[in-house]
Amino acid sequence: MLDSICLTLANSIDLTSGGWDFTDDEGLPARPTSQVIRTVLFNIAMDQALEEAKGQIPFDSTGWDEVSIPDFLDGVAEAYATEQKYRTEVAEELARRDATEALPGTDHSLEEWQGLHPAPAPQPYGISPAGAERWICDWMIHMGAADATTTPVSGDGGIDIVATGYVAQVKLYSSPAAIAEIRELVGAAAVLSEAPRLLFFCSGGFPAQAESFADAVGMSLFQFKPETGEVTASNQNAEALLRTGLLI
Structure with a gap:
């Protein structure tokens, strides 16, 4: 990606503007190579990074000018990976706390409840x-x-399962559900x-x-695969319920 950007910049320079002092062996104006552009961009990034770091990070800048382009890019990649790992760990800890809180009306956490059910x-x-x-x-x-229970097969009004605080519709399809069916569940629940x-x-x-x-x-969409036992979230509302359980 960086090489492509540098090549694009090199090809787009206006040689008549006088803003770039590059010449060929005969002293005529010449277009800089993508490697030259890469070096210029690197120096700009290094200067900006050093300027913004001053007063914020207590480090010795001795030898800063000797840092190579690969080292600099590796450092950026490592910092990004560290940040992503931290975010993942925070998300996992929040999910663990959700799973260990007691379910309303019971003495069990979701984790304990699932062990019993x-x-x-x-x-x-x-x-x-x-x-x-x-x-x-x-x-x-x-x-x-x-207290989840299925409704009678006929005359269910589009609601297949009821529980305290929840109603659900279940479609065993080989292709995606139609948006009209999603809207129908909203209408069926509106009369409750x-x-x-x-x-x-x-x-x-x-x-x-x-x-x-x-x-x-505010509807939660789930895709399920009975053959493998998987139930996965298809929107943000469903993702939240997978973390916390079907709490009221």
Whole structure:
């Protein structure tokens, strides 16, 4: 990437502007090579970095001019990797704290609860639509929705599972769910006396526009794979629930 940028800059220099004093062997104006441009950019970056570091980082700048371009770039990469590692560690610690807090109305943390209520087993030989609803119901119980139960197969109004504070719809598809189906769940839940949180599970995933719509209305989208036992988040609301469990 850096080499490409340097080459582009070298090719775009106006040789008639007088701003660059580069000549060929005969003394005629010449276009600088990408390596020359790379050195110029490096010197600018080094000067700026040293200037901004003064008074902020207690270090001895002796030998600063001797730092090579590869060393400088390696240092930037190492600093970035360290920052990313720190962010990952913070996220993991926050998730651990969420998992060890007691579930409302129980004496168990999510971690303890899941030890008593294991996740549903993978179904390597496939599953029926009704079986998918029961499988997801068991997963919701595993995640803390203790009273989750499936609704009757017919006349469910688009709601397949109910639990205190939640309603869910389950679609066993090989392709993404349609955004119209996402909207239908919002309408089905609107007639309920309480305002439950909405969960939509689809084995085929979701289109991008469905994810943005779900974020806007507070719905959580999950993709599930009964054959492997996986349930993954498809939007930000779902990611939060995977960390904290189905807490009320």
